[in-house]
Amino acid sequence: MRAGAGDRAAARVAALTEALAPLGAERADELSGAILVLPREALSAAARTARDHGFDLLLDVFAIDWLAYPGHRGRRFSVSYHVHAVAANERCSLRVHLDDGDALPTVTGVWPAASFMEREVYDLFGVTFEGHPDLRKLVTPEDLEGHPLRKDFPLGESPTLFNDGRFLDPATFRAGMIGGSEGRTGWAGGARKGVLSAATAPDAKGGDA
Amino acid sequence: MKPERRGQAPDGSDRGGPGRDAVGEFETKLMRINVGPQHPSTHGVLRLVVDLDGERIARLTPQIGYLHTGFEKTMENRTYQQAVTYPNRMDYAHAFGHDLAYVLSAERLVGAKVPERAQRVRVLLTELNRMASHLLFLGTGILDMGALTLFFYTMRERERILQLFEMVAGVRMNYGYFRVGGLAYDLPEGFVEATRAFLDDFPKMVEQYATMFAKNDIFVSRTKGIGVIPPEVAIANGLTGPSLRASGVALDQRKAAPYSGYEDYDFDVPTGTAGDANARFMVRFAEFEQSSRICRQALERLEPGPIKDPDRRISLPPRSELETSMEAVIFHFKLVTEGFHPPRGEAYVATESARGELGYHLVSDGGSMPYRVKVRVPSLVNLQSLEAACVGGLFADMVVNIASIDPVMGDVDK
Numbered sequence: 001m002r003a004g005a006g007d008r009a010a011a012r013v014a015a016l017t018e019a020l021a022p023l024g025a026e027r028a029d030e031l032s033g034a035i036l037v038l039p040r041e042a043l044s045a046a047a048r049t050a051r052d053h054g055f056d057l058l059l060d061v062f063a064i065d066w067l068a069y070p071g072h073r074g075r076r077f078s079v080s081y082h083v084h085a086v087a088a089n090e091r092c093s094l095r096v097h098l099d100d101g102d103a104l105p106t107v108t109g110v111w112p113a114a115s116f117m118e119r120e121v122y123d124l125f126g127v128t129f130e131g132h133p134d135l136r137k138l139v140t141p142e143d144l145e146g147h148p149l150r151k152d153f154p155l156g157e158s159p160t161l162f163n164d165g166r167f168l169d170p171a172t173f174r175a176g177m178i179g180g181s182e183g184r185t186g187w188a189g190g191a192r193k194g195v196l197s198a199a200t201a202p203d204a205k206g207g208d209a
Numbered sequence: 210m211k212p213e214r215r216g217q218a219p220d221g222s223d224r225g226g227p228g229r230d231a232v233g234e235f236e237t238k239l240m241r242i243n244v245g246p247q248h249p250s251t252h253g254v255l256r257l258v259v260d261l262d263g264e265r266i267a268r269l270t271p272q273i274g275y276l277h278t279g280f281e282k283t284m285e286n287r288t289y290q291q292a293v294t295y296p297n298r299m300d301y302a303h304a305f306g307h308d309l310a311y312v313l314s315a316e317r318l319v320g321a322k323v324p325e326r327a328q329r330v331r332v333l334l335t336e337l338n339r340m341a342s343h344l345l346f347l348g349t350g351i352l353d354m355g356a357l358t359l360f361f362y363t364m365r366e367r368e369r370i371l372q373l374f375e376m377v378a379g380v381r382m383n384y385g386y387f388r389v390g391g392l393a394y395d396l397p398e399g400f401v402e403a404t405r406a407f408l409d410d411f412p413k414m415v416e417q418y419a420t421m422f423a424k425n426d427i428f429v430s431r432t433k434g435i436g437v438i439p440p441e442v443a444i445a446n447g448l449t450g451p452s453l454r455a456s457g458v459a460l461d462q463r464k465a466a467p468y469s470g471y472e473d474y475d476f477d478v479p480t481g482t483a484g485d486a487n488a489r490f491m492v493r494f495a496e497f498e499q500s501s502r503i504c505r506q507a508l509e510r511l512e513p514g515p516i517k518d519p520d521r522r523i524s525l526p527p528r529s530e531l532e533t534s535m536e537a538v539i540f541h542f543k544l545v546t547e548g549f550h551p552p553r554g555e556a557y558v559a560t561e562s563a564r565g566e567l568g569y570h571l572v573s574d575g576g577s578m579p580y581r582v583k584v585r586v587p588s589l590v591n592l593q594s595l596e597a598a599c600v601g602g603l604f605a606d607m608v609v610n611i612a613s614i615d616p617v618m619g620d621v622d623k
Contacts, residue, residue: 031317032557032570057444057460059559059566059590062583069574082557082570082585086444086458089465091559113447116593139274139622149282 010034012090016053020046034092035080040104043096047081047110050094055083058107059091061117063125068151075099077127081107081114098127106132124149239267244607246275251611252349253618255592264603269596273589276622284582288548289315289389292579296569297383299586300620302345305331305338305374306562308387313468313558314569315389315579319551321523326514327391328470333404333507334377334386335469336500340411341370342563343493343500350490350612351422354431359421366414369407376400389549390524391517401508408501408508415497423494432487436598436610439484446597447590450565452614455492456484462561469560473510474503486598486606489613523549548577557585564588564615588620 013034017027023042028035038046060082066072075097084091098104106129107114118129119138126147129135146153160168239260246256254275260268280299284292296311297304309331316323323331348363371381376397378384386393422428438448440456453460461478463471479495481488517524525544526537557570565587572581591614598610 030555032555035555057449058447059449060570060583060585062570062585064572064581064583069580070576080570086460111447112445113590113593116589117447120589134270137274139277141274148279153282155282155286 010090010092012054012085012088013092016050016055016092019049019053023049028095032093035095036092037095037097040096040098040102043094043107044105044110046094047107050083050092051110054085054088055090055092056111057084057086058082058111058113058117059084061107061114061121063121063127063149065125065149065151075102077102077125079104079121079127083111100126103128103130105130108132123147126150237262242604246272249353252616253621255611255616255618255621257595257607259599259604259607261604264605266599266602266604266607269599269607271592271595273592273618273621276618278623280623281582281584285579288577289319289551289579290544290548292582293385293388294383296584297385298619299584299623300562300564300567300588300617301382302617303338303342303563304382304384305335305387306342306560306567308384309335309469310558310560310562310567311569312387312389313560314556314571315551317558318554318556318571318573319389319523319549321390321518321520323391323469323518324515325470326512327516329507329511330392330396330516331387331469332471332474333504333511334374334384336503336507337370337373337404339563340497340500340504341367341374343496344370346493346563346612346615347418347422347490350609350615351428353608353612354428356422356425356428359418362414362418362421366411373400373404373407376403388517388524390520391515395516401511404504405508408504411501412498415494418494423491429487431606431609432490432613433485434483435486435606436489436602436613437483437485438594438598442597443484443594446594448565448594450561450563450587450591451492451496452489452591452594453565454478455481455488457482462559462566466559468558471503474506476502486609486613489615493615550575550577559585562587564617564620565591584623586620586623588616588618589623592616592621 017025017036020036020038023046024039025036025042025046028037036046058081061079062082063077063079065077066074067076076099078095078097081094082091083094096104104127106118108118109131115132115134116138118132119134119136121127122129122135123137123140124147140148162168239262242259242261244257244259245251246254251257256272256275258270258272259266278298280295284295287295293308293311296307300307344363344367348360352360374384375381377400378386438452438456440458443453443456444458448456449460457480459478459480462468464478476499479492479499481492521537521540526534526540530537531541551573553573553575555570555572557568559566559568561567566585567587568585570581570583570585571579574580595610595614598614599607602610
């Protein structure tokens with residue numbers, strides 16, 4: 001099962017890697033296939049180059065928030081452009097890394113399919129795309145503030161209250177299972193809906209502290 | 210009584226009102242119309258903002274998100290095996306396709322080896338589900354054009370497929386029968402015979418459908434030349450699946466990058482040339498035969514054998530071992546309480562769902578839950594081609610175009 005997309009004879013991908021090398025592209029392949037990591041400034045030029053190399057079908061644009069990734073150093077977000085060359089049946093990913101607040105140039109001029117995809121990234125991660133013709137939220141309601149797929153967006157579950165007054169916060173509990181935090185009962189503050197504890201009684205708002 | 214000339218005052222004098230002579234001098238204002246989100250022909254909660262120039266569509270903007278559930282975020286907070294619950298809730302019409310796409314990516318990440326029998330069963334169920342999905346598409350699509358009869362026939366056949374799924378998974382929707390590393394349990398007794406019986410009957414039904422709609426004058430005149438999407442426009446807009454193949458691009462991930470043993474099956478990829486609504490209907494209709502071919506081959510090659518990866522770090526040990534082996538108890542406990550930990554990395558396996566390319570991009574941080582789940586859903590991207598298909602066409606044809614692109618709103622909104 002480990003063999004797959006990355007093992008296909010990839011002449012186009014190799015040619016694209018070579019063509020993008022002057023722009024500062026580096027290969028960082030994963031099991032998901034070939035990944036070309038680019039500097040943020042080179043994205044527009046790289047997108048045009050990729051299309052000219054036959055990568056005409058943009059399959060997906062998606063972001064990853066590396067905030068909580070153990071041991072991650074570097075910029076917070078990465079945005080990947082998954083492209084497919086229909087005639088040559090090859091595919092690869094272009095990837096840029098960026099900090100919170102950085103904007104990316106849109107690729108809708110190169111691949112019109114990016115329209116919804118960039119809106120989705122904007123909606124769920126808060127990455128803006130300069131020059132997008134219609135950059136609005138895509139799936140979340142208009143009155144929702146924040147970007148739900150960011151790692152610091154609260155899950156909004158109610159913590160469990162035990163008889164002895166101990167709280168169990170689901171997010172901390174799960175993080176504890178994978179070694180991501182100090183322990184499984186790290187609940188500190190906030191009150192369960194309808195239950196006021198002495199510590200938080202004056203301004204208890206609900207469960208999602 | 211002498212008929213009045215349009216635009217002429219009753220006394221015969223021309224008052225300069227809107228008349229035949231004035232055609233072409235008037236500017237029509239665009240009228241904005243809202244369709245949905247609760248409209249039977251939008252197949253779910255799809256809302257379209259349509260700007261009309263007379264009867265013709267000048268602009269069309271889909272407004273989506275009414276069914277957004279945050280599955281990606283939810284799956285990022287479940288273990289890999291727990292997350293099996295969620296994929297099938299996205300595209301509820303081709304649920305096994307989503308199940309398969311998810312487990313394939315997770316298996317590539319963790320390095321599981323799926324036994325032969327499990328692969329065959331997966332292909333068999335996925336193809337049966339593709340047929341069920343296309344039956345739903347065909348029935349409701351033609352229902353949108355006003356033909357009620359075929360709907361009952363396709364629902365009858367779909368019911369038989371759903372009964373097969375009920376035998377396997379115990380439910381008619383949201384199966385969750387595939388697991389990372391294999392299947393939840395083996396096929397029930399009598400399933401193979403029942404599937405054979407269905408596959409024997411099905412070609413007759415398909416023939417019956419063909420006589421009911423394919424050459425029907427009303428159907429042909431409502432779909433021929435309607436909503437043409439040229440191949441280059443389709444590719445630019447990211448269209449995949451049967452809708453793309455109807456435009457003449459033979460892109461099918463089952464052939465382009467075979468997974469789950471699809472390379473062993475003998476089947477064709479039907480394509481169209483016209484790229485219109487008719488071609489989109491006929492390509493899906495032709496896929497009935499190809500899917501049944503794959504199902505028959507899968508049944509023939511279905512040998513008894515294991516249905517799970519024997520690796521104890523991935524699959525639960527058999528119940529009998531728990532009574533005799535301490536080690537098995539430990540593995541069982543570890544798997545149930547925290548699940549397995551794939552090595553760090555990213556995996557993506559492209560699959561062909563009934564609607565187009567479907568894949569799960571999983572990022573592992575070495576923990577027992579995926580760090581990032583990104584679903585490449587075909588319906589969302591395909592919806593972008595709707596404007597290309599509709600603009601310049603009649604408002605009444607928009608319904609046909611929506612049906613022929615076949616979006617499932619759970620698949621659009623995630």
